[in-house]
Amino acid sequence: MTVEILTPEKSLFTGEAKLIQLPGADGSFELMNNHAPIISTLAEGKIKVVEANGNKLFFDILGGMVEMSSNKITVLAEA
Amino acid sequence: MANLKEIRNSIASVSSTKQITSAMKMVSAAKLRKSQDAVLKMRPYANKLQEVLAEVCGNLDNANENAFIKHREIKNVLLIVVTSNRGMCGAFNSNVIRRALQYAEETFPVQFAAKKVHFYCFGKKGADFLKSKNYPVAGFENKIFDNLKYLAAAKFADELMQKYSLHEYDRIDILYNKFKNAGVQILTTEQFLPVPISKPVAGKGTRKFYIFEPDEEEIVSQLIPKTLKTQLFKSLLDSYASEQGARMTAMHKATDNAMVLINNLKLTYNKARQASITNEILEIVSGANALKS
Numbered sequence: 001m002t003v004e005i006l007t008p009e010k011s012l013f014t015g016e017a018k019l020i021q022l023p024g025a026d027g028s029f030e031l032m033n034n035h036a037p038i039i040s041t042l043a044e045g046k047i048k049v050v051e052a053n054g055n056k057l058f059f060d061i062l063g064g065m066v067e068m069s070s071n072k073i074t075v076l077a078e079a
Numbered sequence: 080m081a082n083l084k085e086i087r088n089s090i091a092s093v094s095s096t097k098q099i100t101s102a103m104k105m106v107s108a109a110k111l112r113k114s115q116d117a118v119l120k121m122r123p124y125a126n127k128l129q130e131v132l133a134e135v136c137g138n139l140d141n142a143n144e145n146a147f148i149k150h151r152e153i154k155n156v157l158l159i160v161v162t163s164n165r166g167m168c169g170a171f172n173s174n175v176i177r178r179a180l181q182y183a184e185e186t187f188p189v190q191f192a193a194k195k196v197h198f199y200c201f202g203k204k205g206a207d208f209l210k211s212k213n214y215p216v217a218g219f220e221n222k223i224f225d226n227l228k229y230l231a232a233a234k235f236a237d238e239l240m241q242k243y244s245l246h247e248y249d250r251i252d253i254l255y256n257k258f259k260n261a262g263v264q265i266l267t268t269e270q271f272l273p274v275p276i277s278k279p280v281a282g283k284g285t286r287k288f289y290i291f292e293p294d295e296e297e298i299v300s301q302l303i304p305k306t307l308k309t310q311l312f313k314s315l316l317d318s319y320a321s322e323q324g325a326r327m328t329a330m331h332k333a334t335d336n337a338m339v340l341i342n343n344l345k346l347t348y349n350k351a352r353q354a355s356i357t358n359e360i361l362e363i364v365s366g367a368n369a370l371k372s
Contacts, residue, residue, distance in 0.1 A: 004123075006123055006124040006127065007124065007229070008121055008124050008125075008229040008308075008309055008312055009117070009120065009121070009228070009229055010120050011120065011123070024292060025292075025293055025297075026292070026293055036288075036290055037288060037289045037290065038289060038290040038291075038292060039131060039134065039135060039289050039290070039291055039292070039298060040290075040291070040292035040293075040298075041292070041293070041297065041298055041301045065128075065131060065298075065301070065302065065305070067127070067130075067131050067134075069289070074127050076124060076127055076128055076131070076305070078229070078233075078305075
């Protein structure tokens with residue numbers, strides 16, 4: 001699945017990932033391949049991205065949104 | 080024939096002006112590249128946000144009930160006019176200001192006549208002009224362009240939303256120069272509040288059934304402030320990039336004009352110099368002839 005993490009000022013991450021962990025408004029949750037289409041709000045916290053090669057990346061955000069459909073995840077973050 | 084010293088002085092002054100204008104051109108060219116970058120980086124975020132908002136609102140039957148979407152009777156209007164802090168950028172500022180006044184008069188004639196259309200200015204130039212003409216200026220802000228950051232713009236959007244919620248204003252519009260390229264700015268008027276909602280394109284066929292977490296209404300109420308902040312930030316970025324573009328073009332023209340002026344002056348100078356030499360030789364020759372005879 002493709003992950004794109006965007007902020008109003010720049011793009012933080014674009015690429016393939018196995019898993020993404022997000023700080024949801026009601027608690028942290030993870031999205032993996034073939035997840036059903038979802039739109040959710042995000043709270044302040046850390047995003048964890050596990051890349052296709054197992055590399056782990058972390059991003060701090062102040063809040064935002066996530067949208068996933070047909071294996072394309074877009075995170076609109078405020079950082 | 081003008082006297083030689085005068086011409087020499089004006090050549091010197093024109094060339095020092097030329098140096099200033101060409102330096103300003105370089106500076107705005109560098110700033111332009113930076114701000115253009117920022118505009119381009121901003122666009123995917125803004126577009127996606129619009130898309131998500133349209134998607135969620137399309138799923139929500141009572142989206143129009145939201146306080147920020149619902150239209151109400153327009154009593155007080157706020158026009159946000161985005162200008163620049165400095166001049167020397169051609170018709171950049173006067174275009175926005177003129178359009179703002181025209182727009183206020185045409186769209187809100189009753190409110191405008193009653194002085195209920197207030198102006199909020201980003202950039203010193205707009206505020207100075209509107210104040211000097213005694214239009215109601217609700218406030219102005221000119222430090223934001225020094226270091227244009229999302230969070231600073233977000234703070235202003237928050238203030239505007241609060242004013243709207245308190246019924247201080249019933250309609251807020253933004254006027255700014257949208258950046259197209261260095262030479263072209265598009266004067267744009269956008270509705271800020273209430274939020275104009277564009278329905279997702281019907282009949283796309285592949286309508287997705289999203290899971291909404293926590294629920295549609297909660298998402299909309301979080302999305303709207305975000306879109307407003309983004310919209311304001313985008314207008315400011317666009318205007319800043321346009322300003323640099325306009326200044327670059329204006330300074331380029333000024334440099335060219337200075338060059339033409341210098342060439343003309345040099346020609347006159349040389350003509351005058353030759354004339355004075357000819358005169359001198361004539362005097363010497365006739366003097367020598369007078370001695371001989």
